[in-house]
Amino acid sequence: MLIGQALGWASKVLATAGIDTARLDAEVLLAEVMRVDRTYLFSHSQDVLAGDQEELFRIWIYRRYQGLPVAYILGKKEFWSLEFLVTPAVLIPRPESELLVEGALERTARAGPTPLIAEVGCGSGAVIISLARELGRGRFYATDSCPFALWIARQNAHRLQVADRISFLRTDLLRGVIGKGWHGRFDQVLSNPPYVPRQEVRSLPREVRLYEPRRALDGGEDGLYFHRRLLPEAICLLKPGGYLLMEIGQGQCQAVLSLLDEEKALAEVEVLRDYRGIERVVCARKG
Numbered sequence: 001m002l003i004g005q006a007l008g009w010a011s012k013v014l015a016t017a018g019i020d021t022a023r024l025d026a027e028v029l030l031a032e033v034m035r036v037d038r039t040y041l042f043s044h045s046q047d048v049l050a051g052d053q054e055e056l057f058r059i060w061i062y063r064r065y066q067g068l069p070v071a072y073i074l075g076k077k078e079f080w081s082l083e084f085l086v087t088p089a090v091l092i093p094r095p096e097s098e099l100l101v102e103g104a105l106e107r108t109a110r111a112g113p114t115p116l117i118a119e120v121g122c123g124s125g126a127v128i129i130s131l132a133r134e135l136g137r138g139r140f141y142a143t144d145s146c147p148f149a150l151w152i153a154r155q156n157a158h159r160l161q162v163a164d165r166i167s168f169l170r171t172d173l174l175r176g177v178i179g180k181g182w183h184g185r186f187d188q189v190l191s192n193p194p195y196v197p198r199q200e201v202r203s204l205p206r207e208v209r210l211y212e213p214r215r216a217l218d219g220g221e222d223g224l225y226f227h228r229r230l231l232p233e234a235i236c237l238l239k240p241g242g243y244l245l246m247e248i249g250q251g252q253c254q255a256v257l258s259l260l261d262e263e264k265a266l267a268e269v270e271v272l273r274d275y276r277g278i279e280r281v282v283c284a285r286k287g
């Protein structure tokens with residue numbers, strides 16, 4: 001089969017499964033099979049695929065046809081221009097979560113030479129690892145309730161050479177960190193907690209609903225179960241002047257601002273919008 005023919009066939013197959021990005025997905029998967037970049041495919045459309053390449057490509061197209069996201073097929077996803085390993089044990093890091101990293105970086109100016117930062121629900125580790133690399137200094141704690149997610153996060157920290165500065169803890173929210181007695185010592189607490197209202201989980205796109213971990217999505221009745229529980233724990237760990245940054249879902253801003261309003265320890269609340277203009281990250285400073 002020629003490269004051009006393979007792409008035409010795969011695009012049609014994926015389109016019949018209702019995949020909007022059929023052509024793009026076919027190109028990304030074939031480029032990875034051949035270990036070339038996508039532009040190579042266009043300039044070599046008349047080249048013949050090797051037998052083993054065609055076989056692997058057909059397997060991957062079949063998996064994609066079944067709904068498996070491209071990132072899980074490839075086992076990797078780019079975030080903050082870094083490559084992260086991903087498996088179905090972790091949420092595929094989303095571009096909008098880069099705003100958490102940006103927000104955290106902008107708020108480290110007043111921290112000392114070794115900022116102490118915690119992330120709750122680290123998943124693949126994309127947020128905390130990107131921050132650790134970009135900051136080049138600091139001590140980090142990353143928690144998750146899932147041991148398989150923590151295993152992936154540790155692999156990513158090793159691959160990206162920040163494992164010596166990040167401690168990964170299996171615990172409920174921040175309980176394991178609070179248990180160490182570090183009250184009032186953290187410069188920042190960050191989290192992209194599960195925030196999809198329970199009733200909406202079943203109407204998420206098929207590839208999210210079937211393949212991404214439910215424990216990374218389901219935010220309880222109104223989607224704010226974790227934000228609500230995180231507030232007092234984060235306040236307990238933050239030092240005066242320290243920041244809490246939480247990712248939120250579309251349309252949740254007012255409800256989260258009301259929660260923050262009830263916490264007298266937090267002030268200077270700011271809302272950061274993502275690249276689509278959606279209110280995405282809420283930041284608050286401990287007074």
Ligand SMILES: C[S@@+](CC[C@H](N)C(=O)[O-])C[C@H]1O[C@@H](n2cnc3c(N)ncnc32)[C@H](O)[C@@H]1O
Binds near residue numbers: 091125127192
């Ligand atoms: C939305 S994902 C975020 C993953 C990653 N931080 C990112 O932005 O790509 C939420 C994460 O919270 C974890 N989680 C769920 N419940 C938790 C709990 N009670 N304590 C700690 N982590 C939890 C999930 O396992 C999942 O990895």
